[in-house]
Amino acid sequence: MHIAILTLDGFNELDSLIALGLLNRVKRPGWRVSLACPSPRVTSMNGVSLQAQATLADAASADAVLVGSGIKTRDYAADTAFLDTLALNSSRQLIGAQCSGTLLLARLGLLDGVPACTDLITKPWVEEAGVRIVEQPLYARGNVATAGGCLASVYLAAWTIARLAGIDDAAAALHYVAPVGEKDSYVEHALTVIGPYLPTLPPQGDRR
Template sequence: MNVAIVTFEGFNELDSFIASGILNRMKDVGWNVQITCPADTVTSMNGVTIAAQQPLEFANTAEVVLLGSGICTRDVVKDAQILERLQLDLDKQLIGAQCSGTLLLEALGLLDGMPACTDLTTKPWVQDAGVEVLDQPFFAEGNVATAGGCMASQYLATWVLAKLAGTEAAQSAVRYVAPVGEKDVTVEHCLSVVQTFI
């Protein structure tokens, strides 16, 4: 199971790393979760530089693609060269977007009229693109999902796990990363947010 965490220049660390950390709980059963970038290195909005584990094209053949957000997303969606490198297919892939990653979903024609979630800063730009923005942290329809707010990346990861590996796998992965003393409530909450959309 290949999972591409698509990460661009100016990325938000929480978006990419939380989803990666949770989904990597499945590597013992063959999940291959990779930070996927358009360049050899990218630097986050807070100055953290990381090396890409895979080139952008890895996303085209991955079973799961999660589009992260960042301060440069509005520039990314105007970059035809980057968009042309992404050839995603909702019939064969689960595709999710975090915060301003929703702009990418729209630019790639993957929302197809469905409402979406995003962060408060990105909301007016997503609305300007003609997308109805929901006042909730997570929404999915079929094989596409959106999440709004940095910490909502846990819901994207939970959705992916529940859809592809089952509820027990999702519970186990979320329980592992949940705060001590709050494990049961965290697992219950994450699953309650995504359950309608599985």
């Protein structure tokens, strides 16, 4: 089970690294989480350089792909040559995006007719791409999920764990990282956020 976190130059550390840390709390044989980058090294919006753990081709073959945001995402979204390298397929992959990463999903045609979440800065760009934005931290339909707000990366990662490993593993991972003295309430709230978008629970309509 390979989960690739798409991490581009100018990336937001909270998106990629919170997801990386939370997803790696799952200890199952064959469970692998990696930062997939377009170059051997990428530098964050705050000057933190990271070495790539996987390529964009690796992301295309991964079981799940989470697309982080960053200050250069709009440039990437306008680069047709770059978009052509992202061979993502929601029929065989779980696909999630955070904040401006939602714009990439829109440009790839993965949000056609699907409401989405994003951050306040990216919202008008995604709307220009024809996607309706919902004012909530997480929304998912089928195998595609989007999250809005940096710290919503926790929900996106938890949704991914719940879909791939089960709700118990998601709860355990959340409990591990939750603040001491708030663990039970933190986990309960997070599961309330992701619960409507898990296939084992009753479906709910689009939240307005």
